[in-house]
Amino acid sequence: AASQRLIVTGSSTVAPLMSEIARRFELQHPEVRIDVQTGGSSRGINDVRRGIADIGMVSRALKPNEDDLHAFSIAMDGIGIIVHASNPVRSLNPKQIADIYTGKITHWKSVGGPNARITVVNKAEGRSTLELFLDYLQLKNSAVKPHIIIGDNAQGIKTVTGNPHAIGYVSIGAAAYEAQRGTPIRLLALNGVTASVENVHSGIFPLSRPLNLITSRVPQGIIRAFIEFARSPQLYPLIEAHYFVPIDTD
Amino acid sequence: MNANQDDAFTLGPLEAGPVCCDPQPVIQVKDLSLHYGDKIALDKVTLDIYKGCITALIGPSGCGKSSFLSAINRLTDLIPGCCVNGNIFVYDQDIHRSDSNVQELRRQIGMVFQKPTPFPLSIRRNIALPLNEHGIRKQAEVAAITEQVLRDVGLWAEVYDRLDTSALSLSGGQQQRLCFARALALNPQILLMDEPCSALDPIASGVVEDLICRLQGRYTIVIVTHNLAQARRIANYAALFWIKERAGQLVEFGRCQHIFESPSHELTAAYVNGVRG
Amino acid sequence: MNANQDDAFTLGPLEAGPVCCDPQPVIQVKDLSLHYGDKIALDKVTLDIYKGCITALIGPSGCGKSSFLSAINRLTDLIPGCCVNGNIFVYDQDIHRSDSNVQELRRQIGMVFQKPTPFPLSIRRNIALPLNEHGIRKQAEVAAITEQVLRDVGLWAEVYDRLDTSALSLSGGQQQRLCFARALALNPQILLMDEPCSALDPIASGVVEDLICRLQGRYTIVIVTHNLAQARRIANYAALFWIKERAGQLVEFGRCQHIFESPSHELTAAYVNGVRG
Amino acid sequence: MRDNQQLHTVHRIRDRLAQCLIYSAVFLVGAVFIWILADLARGGIMHLSWEFITESPRDAGRAGGIASILISTLLILCVALIAAVPLAWSTAILLVECMPAASSFGKTVRFSLHVLAGVPSIVFGLFGNAFFSIYLGLGFSILSGGLTLACMLLPILTSTAEAGLRAVPDTYRLSASALGMTRTATLIHLILPAAAPALAAGLLLGIGRALAETAALLFTSGYVERMPGSLLDSGRALALHIFDLSMNVPGGDMPAYASALVLVTLLLCINILAMKLAYGLQRWRIMT
Amino acid sequence: MFRLIPTDRLLIAILRIFAVNTVLVLLLILAFLLLESWPVLMQLSLTRFVTDTSWHPLEGAYNLMPMLAGTLLASMGALLLAVPLGMSSALFIVFYAPSHLATLYKRLIELLAGIPSVVFGFWGLTTLVPLINQWHPPGASLLAAILVLTLMVLPLITLTAYTALAAVPDELIHNAAALGLSRWGMISGVALPAAGSGITAGIILAAARALGETMAVLMVAGNVVQYPETVFDPIRTLAANIALEMAYAMGDHRAVLFVSGLLLLLLVMVLSSIAGFLEKQRHA
Numbered sequence A: 001a002a003s004q005r006l007i008v009t010g011s012s013t014v015a016p017l018m019s020e021i022a023r024r025f026e027l028q029h030p031e032v033r034i035d036v037q038t039g040g041s042s043r044g045i046n047d048v049r050r051g052i053a054d055i056g057m058v059s060r061a062l063k064p065n066e067d068d069l070h071a072f073s074i075a076m077d078g079i080g081i082i083v084h085a086s087n088p089v090r091s092l093n094p095k096q097i098a099d100i101y102t103g104k105i106t107h108w109k110s111v112g113g114p115n116a117r118i119t120v121v122n123k124a125e126g127r128s129t130l131e132l133f134l135d136y137l138q139l140k141n142s143a144v145k146p147h148i149i150i151g152d153n154a155q156g157i158k159t160v161t162g163n164p165h166a167i168g169y170v171s172i173g174a175a176a177y178e179a180q181r182g183t184p185i186r187l188l189a190l191n192g193v194t195a196s197v198e199n200v201h202s203g204i205f206p207l208s209r210p211l212n213l214i215t216s217r218v219p220q221g222i223i224r225a226f227i228e229f230a231r232s233p234q235l236y237p238l239i240e241a242h243y244f245v246p247i248d249t250d
Numbered sequence B, C: 001m002n003a004n005q006d007d008a009f010t011l012g013p014l015e016a017g018p019v020c021c022d023p024q025p026v027i028q029v030k031d032l033s034l035h036y037g038d039k040i041a042l043d044k045v046t047l048d049i050y051k052g053c054i055t056a057l058i059g060p061s062g063c064g065k066s067s068f069l070s071a072i073n074r075l076t077d078l079i080p081g082c083c084v085n086g087n088i089f090v091y092d093q094d095i096h097r098s099d100s101n102v103q104e105l106r107r108q109i110g111m112v113f114q115k116p117t118p119f120p121l122s123i124r125r126n127i128a129l130p131l132n133e134h135g136i137r138k139q140a141e142v143a144a145i146t147e148q149v150l151r152d153v154g155l156w157a158e159v160y161d162r163l164d165t166s167a168l169s170l171s172g173g174q175q176q177r178l179c180f181a182r183a184l185a186l187n188p189q190i191l192l193m194d195e196p197c198s199a200l201d202p203i204a205s206g207v208v209e210d211l212i213c214r215l216q217g218r219y220t221i222v223i224v225t226h227n228l229a230q231a232r233r234i235a236n237y238a239a240l241f242w243i244k245e246r247a248g249q250l251v252e253f254g255r256c257q258h259i260f261e262s263p264s265h266e267l268t269a270a271y272v273n274g275v276r277g
Numbered sequence D: 001m002r003d004n005q006q007l008h009t010v011h012r013i014r015d016r017l018a019q020c021l022i023y024s025a026v027f028l029v030g031a032v033f034i035w036i037l038a039d040l041a042r043g044g045i046m047h048l049s050w051e052f053i054t055e056s057p058r059d060a061g062r063a064g065g066i067a068s069i070l071i072s073t074l075l076i077l078c079v080a081l082i083a084a085v086p087l088a089w090s091t092a093i094l095l096v097e098c099m100p101a102a103s104s105f106g107k108t109v110r111f112s113l114h115v116l117a118g119v120p121s122i123v124f125g126l127f128g129n130a131f132f133s134i135y136l137g138l139g140f141s142i143l144s145g146g147l148t149l150a151c152m153l154l155p156i157l158t159s160t161a162e163a164g165l166r167a168v169p170d171t172y173r174l175s176a177s178a179l180g181m182t183r184t185a186t187l188i189h190l191i192l193p194a195a196a197p198a199l200a201a202g203l204l205l206g207i208g209r210a211l212a213e214t215a216a217l218l219f220t221s222g223y224v225e226r227m228p229g230s231l232l233d234s235g236r237a238l239a240l241h242i243f244d245l246s247m248n249v250p251g252g253d254m255p256a257y258a259s260a261l262v263l264v265t266l267l268l269c270i271n272i273l274a275m276k277l278a279y280g281l282q283r284w285r286i287m288t
Numbered sequence E: 001m002f003r004l005i006p007t008d009r010l011l012i013a014i015l016r017i018f019a020v021n022t023v024l025v026l027l028l029i030l031a032f033l034l035l036e037s038w039p040v041l042m043q044l045s046l047t048r049f050v051t052d053t054s055w056h057p058l059e060g061a062y063n064l065m066p067m068l069a070g071t072l073l074a075s076m077g078a079l080l081l082a083v084p085l086g087m088s089s090a091l092f093i094v095f096y097a098p099s100h101l102a103t104l105y106k107r108l109i110e111l112l113a114g115i116p117s118v119v120f121g122f123w124g125l126t127t128l129v130p131l132i133n134q135w136h137p138p139g140a141s142l143l144a145a146i147l148v149l150t151l152m153v154l155p156l157i158t159l160t161a162y163t164a165l166a167a168v169p170d171e172l173i174h175n176a177a178a179l180g181l182s183r184w185g186m187i188s189g190v191a192l193p194a195a196g197s198g199i200t201a202g203i204i205l206a207a208a209r210a211l212g213e214t215m216a217v218l219m220v221a222g223n224v225v226q227y228p229e230t231v232f233d234p235i236r237t238l239a240a241n242i243a244l245e246m247a248y249a250m251g252d253h254r255a256v257l258f259v260s261g262l263l264l265l266l267l268v269m270v271l272s273s274i275a276g277f278l279e280k281q282r283h284a
Ligand SMILES: Nc1ncnc2c1ncn2[C@@H]1O[C@H](COP(=O)(O)OP(=O)(O)OP(=O)(O)O)[C@@H](O)[C@H]1O
Pocket: B036, B039, B040, B041, B060, B061, B062, B063, B064, B065, B066, B067, B068, B079, B248
C-alpha cells in the first residue's frame, strides 16, 4: 500500500497530462500515491493555499497577488477557437470573435458561414482559459452574451461536437488531441495563424500560456521529486502526445 | 323539547298495505354461485325477497352473507377476481344483462355497510354528492331532500346547525345514520344492510334498530346480522346460510317465526338455540 | 371422539370455596380519576373487586370501562397524556407507589383484549416469549406450561400438531383463546377482559364464553362487555358506568341479580331494560 | 332521476373522456420511459462486458472498465450506511416507542428531520466540503463523501423507519405490556421483527438515493478514478463517473451508457434482493 | 426481574444520545452555511443580491435573482407537466388498469423512481438537447431543464399519489359505488378528496426535489445567468450555480455560493411549512 500521498488539483487543461505523469511516477515510486483532481486553475491555487492539495495545476502565469506561491512551468499551451467540423468557416479575426462573443454578430452568414444562428459557448468564471481569452480580446466577462456556459475544456469540445453551429474556445492541446482521435471539431486560425502546436512553440500564435505546477512552500522531498520528474526531458514525448509544447528547462 | 319535535318522523305511509300478508317477490335469486378466484363463496343459492318486508340473513362468519348482498347490486363488479353465475331478477329485470344500467340499479337499491363510512366531506356534501351524480343539482331541491332524509333518520335536530362541518366529526351512531340518510336520499325501493349495528355501541345500535323498524313497509329491506335477538325482533323473513364443503349455501328460508321457533333443518335449530353471540 | 377427550379440562379445583359467598376484596379502587389531557374519562370511581368472582363492567360506549381496566394493571402508563389520580390497591399494595414493580404487577394481572392479538410468531413462541421474559427459560418447563394452558383453554386438541405454525393462521376464536392461554401461562391471580367476545362470530363467541365460565373461581375476573345477556349469564357482580357531565362515572355496583332484576338506580333500570345491543 | 337515460349517457361520455385522457397520459409516460430505458440498454449493452466490470478505467474512462469506481461507490455507501443507520433507527425508535408524539423533544427532532429531508443535495455537498473536507481535515476522501451522504440519508432512513414502527399495531405493545414484558424485550422480540420489512424497504430507499447521488459527492469524495487504497483516498462514485463521462469526456458516451446501465441494474438488483430479504425475515420470524 | 427496568432506562438513554445527534446534524449544517457565508452577509448589504447588475462574481456583481427566477421557473414548469401526468398514472394504477397491467406499470414507475438524476441528465444531454436544438437552437434551455425535471419528479408524484389513493378505504369506494356513482364521479367526488392531503404532500415533496436538483439541470440548462424570455433560452439554477462554480470559488465568491445554498434551504423550509400548514388545515 501507498505510504505517501500527493494531492494534485487544479486546471482541467493540465489534468489529463498530469494523470499520465502521475501514473508513470508511481511506477518508479511504488510507495507514493498521487490523486489528481480537476476543477480549474483557481481551484488549484485555492487548494494549495488552504493546504488541501500539495501541488496545484495552473494553466496561466501567476498574477502579482499570487507571489506567495512557487510556480514551475512544465509546458506551453495555446487557446484555440473551435467550431464543428461541418462548419465551413476556417478563420476569424479578433474583432469578429469579440463581436460574436458580445452578441454583435449573431449569424454565421455574417462571417461567411452557413445560414444559422451562432451558439456562443463561454467558460464559467474562474477558469484561466476564460481569463486569458477575455484578456486577449480586451473584453469584460459581463459584456459576453453566451448561450451555453461550460466548465472544462472537454465539456467545451463535447458541446461543440453536439452542436454544429456552436463556437467555443479551449486549450489547443486538448482540441488537437481530440481532433486527432476523430472528434468532429475544427480549430480556427486566428488572424490567419493556424492554431497548432508548432505555432505555439515558435511563439507566433498570439493566445498562448504556460502550464504551471505550484506549491505553497519550497518543494521538499517527494513533492520536489515529482516536480522534477514532471519537468524532466524523458516526459517530452508524453507532453507532445498531449499536444502541448515542452519547455526546455535548461 | 324542541329537539324531540324535530326528531318526529316524516316517513310516509306504507306503500303496500299491511306488511307481507301477500308475499310478492321483488328480488328473485336463481342458482346464484359466486367465486373469488378458486374460493367458492356461494353455491347455488335460490331465494326470493318479498316486497315491503324485512328479510334477515343469518349464519356464521364467512358463509357468504355479505357476498350475497354485493351480488344483488352488482358491487361484485368492483372486486377483482370475483365471478358471479346464475340469475338475479330485480323487478323482473335480469341485472346481469349487458344492457342493464348498473348506476340506475344501484340507485334503486340502497346499501348500508357494517362500518359507518361517511365520505370525508362535509355532512351536506355527503348527501349532495350522490344527488348531483343522479342529476339533481338545483340548490333548493338538494337542500329540501337533505333536510327530509336527515329528519327521516332522526339526525336533523342533532346536526342542522353544523351541516358544513366534516362528517367524520360525528359519533359512530350518527355516522351510521348519515349513511342511511345518504342511501335514502336517492329514493331507493330496496335497502341492503350489512350488519348495520354491529360496529355501534348498544345505545347507538338501539337507535339504528328503531330506524330500521320505522323503514319497514316503505322499503324492501335485506339485513345481515349476527345478532339473532335483533333478527328475531325486526325481521319478517329469515334465511340461514351455512358453510358446507367449503362453500356457502342457503340452508333454510322462511318466516322469521318459523325459523326461530320451529326450524325444519337441524343446523338451523342448533344455530338459533346454541348461539350466545 | 379423541378430540373431545383432549378437550377435557385440567383446571384445578376452586381455591376459594364456593363462589362469592364471602366477598373478599382483591382489588380496591378508591376515588380513581383518569384524564386524557383535558378529557376526563373517569371521575372518582370507588369500587371493590371480590376474590374468585366475575365482575362485569357495563355501560354505553366511551364511559371509561376500558380506561378503568387499563388503570388496574397500569397499562395507562403507556398512553401519552394519560393521568391517573386516586388509589388502587391490589392485594393491599398501592400499585402507584414508586417502588412497586409494574412488571410483577402485570404478571399477576392477566389481560385479554377485544381484538384477538396474537403476536406474529409461532403458536409456541407466543406463549414462550412472556415466560422467558419472566425468567422461565427451561425448555421442558416451558413446554409443560404451554401444553397445560393450551389444554385449559381447550385449544390443545386443535393445534398440538402445528405448534410451530404462525399464530396468525388460526381462526378468530382460536386466536382469542390463544390470548387467554398466553395470559394464563404467567399464572396470574386476576384476569381482566375487555370485550373478549365482541370481535368474534357467534359460535366462537360461545366457546370463549364457556371458557370464561370455567375459569371462574380459580381467577378473579373483571370483564367488560356490551352484551348484557352475556353479563347476566356469567357474572356474579356487575358495575354500571355512565357518562355524566362529560365524565365517566360509576352509577351502580352490586350483585348481578340485583343489578339486572331490581336495580336501585333509574339509569340502570333504563339501561338493562332498554338496550337492544 | 328525471332524464335518467340522458343523464347516464352524459356520465358514460364523461367517464370515457376521463378514461381516454388518463390512458393517453399513461401511454405518453410509458412510451417516454421505455424510450429512455431502451436508449440506455441499447447504448450500454454494446460496451458492456466482463472486462468492463473488472478493469479500472483508462484514458479518462474511454477505455477500460469501472472496477475501481464500483469499489469506491461501495465504500462510500458502506461508510454512509454505517454512520447513518444506527443514528436514524435509534431516533425513529425513540420517537415512536419512548416519546409522546406531542413532546417538545419529539417535535424538535421531527422538525429537524422534516427540514433535513428537503435540503437539496448540493447544499449537503457545500456543508460536507466545509465541514468534513476542510474543517475536520478529511480532504477529498471516501470518508468525507460517505459522511456527507450519511447526513443526507438520515431523514430518509428515520422517516421510513418511523412510519414502519408506527404501522406496527399498538395492540402488540399493549398486549406485551399487559404480559409484563419490558419495552426493550417488546422492541427486540416483537416490534423490530414486525417492522423489519419496512425497515428493509427504507434501507433500500436509502441505498438507492446514495447510489444515485452526485451533487453531494462532487466536493467531498472527489474525482479520482483510481482504485482507492484507504478510506482517506479520494474515490469517484459511479454516478459522478457518468456525469464526468457525459459532460467532460468527448467520446465518453458509450462508457457512460454502459455505466448508467450498470448503475440501473445494480439498483434493480438491490431492490429485488431487499424484497427477498424482507420476505425471508418474515418467514424466519414466524418459524422461530 | 428487577434488572429489567434499568434495561429500559439504558435503552432510552442510548436512543436519546443518538437522536440528539440527528438534531445536531441539522444545526451543524445551518451553522456551517452561516459561518461560511458570514463574511459577505456582514460586508454586503442584502440588497446587493437583488440590485446588482448581474452575476459576475469576479467583477463583484452578485445578483442572485436571475438564478432564483430560473430555479422557480424550471420547477414550476416541471410541476405543471408532472402533476397531471403523475396523477393520471396513479389513477390508472388504482382505478383503471387491469391488475396485471397495473402491477407492471407500477414496477416501471418504481424502476424510474430509482434512476439517478445524472442518468436523466445524461439522456437529456444526448437525446433531448439535440432534438430541441434542431427545433430552436441552442437546445440547452429552460425547456430542456423543465422536461428533464418532469421526468425526475413524475415517478415521485405518481408513487405518493398512488400510496394516498390506495390508502383510501375500500369501503369508501364500495359505498360510493353502491350509491350509483359513475366511475369518474367516484374518483373526483370521493377518492381524490379522501386522498387529498397525501397527494398534496407528494406534490410538495416533488417541488422540493425539483428546486434542489443539481446535476441533471446543470447538464441540460445551458447555465447562462439571465432572465429567460422564452422557454428556449438557457438558464442557470441556484443549485447548478453552486456545482458549477464551487470548485474554484474563492473569498467572497465562495461565500456568496454559500449564501445561495442558504437561500435554497430557505425555499425548502418555506415549502415544508406550507405543507405543514395545509396538513393542519385539514385536521382542524
Ligand atoms: N375479496 C375477497 N377475495 C377473496 N375471498 C373473499 C373476498 N371476500 C370474501 N371472501 C371469502 O368469501 C367467503 C364469504 O365471505 P363473506 O364476506 O360473504 O362472508 P360473511 O358471511 O359476510 O362473513 P361475516 O359474517 O364475517 O361478514 C369467506 O370465506 C371469505 O373469506
